[in-house]
Amino acid sequence: MALDPAFSAAPGAQGVTTPVVATCTRDCPSACGLLAYVREGRVVKLTGNPAHPVNRGTACRKTPGFLRRMTSDKRVTTPLRRVAGQWTPVSWDDALDEMAERLKDCVARHGPESILYYMGFGERTALKIVNARFFAHLGGVTTLRGTLCGGTGYAAQGLDYGPRVSHDPLDLQNARTIVLWGRNPVATQFGLMPHLRAARERGASIVLIDPRQSESAALADLLVQPRPGRDAFLALAVAKRIIEAGWEDRTFLETRADNLAGYLALLARWSMDELVAACDVPLAVVAALAEAYAQGKPTATMLGWGLHRFTLGHEMVRAVDALGAVSGNIGLAGGGVSQGFEEWGPYDPELWGEGLHPPRRKLLMPQIGREILEAKDPPVEMAVITAANPVCMAPNADLVAKALDCVPFVVHMNLFLDDTAEHADLFLPCAAFYEQRDLVASFGHNYVGPLVRAVDPPGQCRSQFDIFMDLGRRFPFAGEYIKTEEEWLRLLIRPLLEKGVAWDDLWKGPVRIPDAPMVPWADGKFDTPTGRFQLLTEVTACEDCRDAARYPxxxxxxxxxxxxxxxxxxxxxxxxxxxxxxxxxxxxxxxxxxxxxxxxxxxxxxxxxxxxxxxxxxxxxxxxxxxxxxxxxxxxxxxxxxxxxxxxxxxxxxxxxxxxxxx
Known part of the structure; x- marks a missing residue:
């Protein structure tokens, strides 16, 4: 396999080549710009890319682990087939021949719904859309609905604002106060660190709201530790305090928002003492937060993914959104309540292939074990799992393992024989992220970065793109499906090209999405049915856990x-x-x-x-x-x-x- 033509092989110090531009593809909002240093055909060092506008040369403590995994002698480097309970090496032709025949047999005997395509979030790149398109060509296989992570916040903010849009991280330079609400950037979004440090140096205050004193507490001027799952009551208490003090943005509430009367009635439903007791945060801390939001603005709220991990997480997110509105921080430079971005947004949505054959059945990702077991007419006869390790990462893991054991044939693509591989029948070894060419958007910022192949994959490892192209040659739709990487990428980024982004610029470094706002909703117009911000009017009364005595x-x-x-x-x-x-x-x-x-x-x-x-x-x-x-x-x-x-x-x-x- 030839190296990417964008790769520069000029020797540098100690025989290390000129660094190769890369972008982290893992399940992290930072999508950091990286530099890969190569010696004798091996990447020997990964560092942050100083030219990247977001992470600015920083790299988190996970980065050495990426390199360690990718150079590990424990990587699987040949396709494996389980025979009599043992893994046996097979050729790519044999592996893909069997996979193709089983897919065709499932379609012929049981219909395409008997095939489950489980695409996780472990690798977020443009060409993964082409993987999904393969299964659309098969005729509408079973896919997934829901998420293991951000769906709750996405849906909640959609109710308040419309489709999810956040403040550009670079807008943090305009904030006087930054609230990290359930967000731990030291551990889960290190690409924010240059901006948070710069904010501190400018004199901005940082507030951390988290039941734990997380690693990011060292950044904070104020640490607030509410009772888990009671963040909505904290947000209501702070908003109530702001209104009692006369600090609310009455103009926004009356001219740009709906449901003001219902929201005020919601605040009146509980006394301040009741709200404080519900969230278990002292009144003095609530008062300090109210002042930070209303008197310390612009106040930028960065919502974390912890809020999503509750049954009523949408109420928490919506209550914080409403607090942003009450305090006058919506549509304000340096303000906002930001949670994330749509990482698939820059690409042509038609290429997912739902127009070819719309999915007929979608299984709930949060309940994938029971969903597989309960699937009927037809049952799941075959599963193909990419960019995921559901036996390890999905809840009720033992049930997920049991469910996969009940599927007659499971294909798993990954680097290692992980927990999910223990329940697979065919294992296809994949290329690591700097062993392939692709493009990477982000759910944490507004840039699309290049993924340049710096080295060849070890052994017989192949990129998922190569695997699916080779698999596609075995099907009647090959004439439409088989294309080169560049051909597919040019099709995928057609919306960017039409907005003036140059193809060559994408491979030199990250390119900002041209129409992405730095400050969303600055014009006071929202993508809701009425064009106005939607204040929430209901929050479920808190109840103590029924199992509190046995499980405290x-x-x-x-x-x-x-x-x-x-x-x-x-x-x-x-x-x-x-x-x-x-x-x-x-x-x-x-x-x-x-x-x-x-x-x-x-x-x-x-x-x-x-x-x-x-x-x-x-x-x-x-x-x-x-x-x-x-x-x-x-x-x-x-x-x-x-x-x-x-x-x-x-x-x-x-x-x-x-x-x-x-x-």
Whole structure:
């Protein structure tokens, strides 16, 4: 396989070539610009790209792990077929011949709905749309609805503003106050760090709202730790305080917003004491937040993904949106309530292929295990899984594993034999992100970045694009489907080209989407049916958990600093999963710091190591997500497969647990 023509092979210091421009493709909003340094056909270093306007040369602590995984001798480098319970190497021709024949057989005998295409979010690049188009050509296979992450917030903000649009991260330079509400950029969006640090240097204040004292607490002037799942009541309390003080933006509320009377009635439904008790935040802190929003503006609110992880997460997001409106921060430079961007937005939506054969059945991603098991007429006869590790990352993980075991033939594409691979019949080894050519948009900023192939994939590994092109040659629609990378990419970015973006510029570095606003809604016009901002009028009264006596702790499975989701490698230094809990709570249970214990939920139990945390709320247990079941760290085995009330999201944080001492 030839290297990308954009690759510069001029030797540099110590025999290292001129750095190759890359963009991180992983499931992270930063989509950081990176530089890959190559020596003797191997990438030896990954660094941030100083020319990238967002991450500005920074790179998070996950970056060395990307390199370690991609150069690991444990990568699978040949297709594997499970024979009598054991993996056996096979040729690409044999693997794709069998895959094609099984796909054709499923369509002929059971209809296209008998095939499940599970495309996760582990790799977010333009050419993944071409993968989905392959399955549209088959005639409308079963696909997915809902998400494991951001659907709740997306849907909630859609109710308030219209289709999701956020302030450009570069607009943080105009903020006097920045509120990180459930957001932990040190761990989950390091690309924001240059802008947050610059804001601090300018004298801006930073507020962190999080039940945990997360890694980002070091940035904050004020740390607020509400009771998990009660953020809506905190937002209502702050708004109530603003209105009591006469600080509200009455002009916006009366001329740019709907439902003002209903919203004011909602605020009147609870006294301030009741709201403060519900969120468990002191009145003095509520007052400080009110002043930050109304007197310290422009106030930029950066919503995190933690708010999505509750059944009623939409109410939390909408309550914070309303707080932004009450305080006069909507449509204001340096303000806004921002959550994310549509990373597929820059591409031609027609190329997903739903116009060829609309999907006839979609299974809920948050409940994928039970959805597969309950699928009838026809049942799922074959599953193809890309950019995902659902056995590890989906809730009720044991049920997901059971469901895949009931599917007659499962194809999995990845770098390693992970938890999902243990339930697959055919494993196809994929190229890593700097071993392929593609384009990358972001759900955290407004730039499209290049992915330039710096080195060849090891062994027989291939990009998913190459795999699907080769597979497509075995079908009657090959004449329409088979194209080169460049041909498909030019088709995909047609909307960008029509807006004046030059093809060559995309490969030199990130290009800003031309019509992306720096400050959305600055004209006061919203993409809602009335053209006005929609204030919420209902919030569900809080109730104590029915299982509080048996399961007294809320389990927060958070994004770790050192790795992304389940992107590890077999044999990583694991040991028992470490959980953090308040020192007082652990001591009361007789569990010393560093001691083993059992983490117990209604679904099962897991042996863990307890770490005392002096900063934790006493009703919270937290741990990093993404540990493998095969390594004894599969915490998603304990989490119920619920669905959020709005947006078909996954409310991981509804999990209730107890911690039991091991004698």
């Amino acid at each position: 702790f809320t389990l927060l499975t958070v994004g770790p600093v050192g790795h992304l989701c389940s992107e590890r490698e077999p044999g990583y230094d694991s040991g028992p999963l470490e959980i953090a809990m308040a020192s007082e709570a652990a001591t009361r249970l007789g569990i010393a710091d560093g001691s083993p214990a059992k983490l117990v939920s209604p679904l099962g139990e897991l042996v863990v190591t307890v770490r005392h945390d002096e900063t934790s709320r006493a009703d919270v247990v937290s741990c990093g997500r993404g540990g493998w079941l095969s390594h004894g760290q599969g915490v998603n085995r304990l989490i119920p497969d619920l669905v959020s009330a709005v947006g078909q999201g996954t409310p991981y944080y509804e999990a209730r647990v107890d911690v039991e001492r091991l004698s």
